[in-house]
Amino acid sequence: MSEFELRLLAAHEIDAYAACQASAFSSRYPPDRIEALAKELDLDRSLAAFDGADLVATSSSFSSKMTLPGLARSQVAAVTDVAVVPTHRRRGLLNSMMRRQLDDFHTNGEVLAVLYASEGTIYGRYGYGPGSFGAQYVIDKALGRLMSPKRSLTGSVRLIERQQAIEAFPLVFAAYVPTRAAEVDRPEGEWSEMLGDMANPAMGHRFYACYEQGGRIDGYAVYRVAGIDPADQWRRGVFLEELCSLSDDAYVSLWGYLLGIDLTEELRTTGRPVDEPIRFLLEDQRRLRIARWADRSWIRLVDVPRALALRLYGEVGELIIEVEDRFCPWNEGRYALSVDGNGVGVVEQTRAPSDLVVPIDVLGSAYLGAVPFASLAEVGRVQVRTEGAARLADAMIQARRPPFCTTHF
Secondary structure, three states, rough: OOOOOOEOOOOOHHHHHHHHHHHOOOOOOOOOHHHHHHHHOOOOOOOEEEEEEEEEEEEEEEEEEEEEEEEEEEEEEEEEEEEEEEEHHHHHHHEEEEEEEHHHHOOOOEEEEEEEEEOOOOOOHHHHOOEEEEEEEEEEOOOOOOOOOOOOOOOOEEOOOHHHHHHHHHHHHHHHHHHHOOOOOOHHHHHHHHHOOOHHHHOOEEEEEEEEEEOEEEEEEEEEEEEEOOOOOOOOOEEEEEEEEEHHHHHHHHHHHOOOOOOOOOOEEEEEOOHHHHHHHOOHHHHHHEEEEEEEEEEEEHHHHHHHHHHEEOOOOOEEEEEEOOOHHHHHHEEEEEOOOOOOOEEEEEEOOEEEEEEEEHHHHHHHOOOHHHHHHHHOOOOOOOOOHHHHHHHHHOOOOOOOOOOOO
């Protein structure tokens, strides 16, 4: 990258940063978003590449917290705004930014990095692996009726105004995040987008529903009602953007409310967990179909031994894992992982023969329990040196529920 300059972004270059983002993703950066960016962007963690005076590539990160298996909470480096303008692709800019960024994480003592990938073929080469997955669902509302719950629901669902949602919903989400592996704290700017007014009338007005019990809000749903057929204005659907609940009653009640909205034919969701329980309360489970299944957050172990020791485990055992990591060679080596009866893992470097040989991106996929080692071994992504080691690794590393990351950053 000798022909380009890579350095930290300066405050007066925010507009150029936004323009680079807009060009790279063929989108538009509205003025209010640029103002928010100027407030939120951590300039000490924001990289920009220049071709002369032109800003042609960006990458940034912010420090956040992520829930790990065993519901431990850990600081992570959340990577965002990775972009290269179309005129400068395939010229080594991304490699240089990823090299600088991961070196900085390592120097700063950061153990884990997490990002969302715009394309599935990019980040594996830098050691990231898809570590949580989600699905988009469609329910035929005419036939997608719920069975009656076996218990009485004592709370109620009501609509509230946007300002009330701004005050209440982040508190609910903050209480929910520590309950599921892979969940990351949501930055303030993401809340502005989630709860903001819709700029395009064709997308429908946003509604804010909450479940209340004993004066406490235990869950919420953010949704729109909009057309599903441009040729027929009366064919409309409910578009669920986010549903978050702290209790079973809140979960069931909010879904029941959404499925009961009149003058709509379908309920369509954005990304939801792959183990969505509502299917088991439908009278006909076939009325819920998966419209799309995809990766969500990608995980990168920046410091392998410290990362393995951060999370809790589900089975007592000992494994020697050999890690391959050409991009961050400080991680390469063999690590003895010993887990006690409390699920606590102790990690030490060793020269003993390895039980498993695991590339770093594959370890990122398995780290939160999203992808079984046995499946990875079956297709040759993991080398098994000791019989039964993959099954033992799965028993040790399993999560109570499939990891899921609601926040998109």
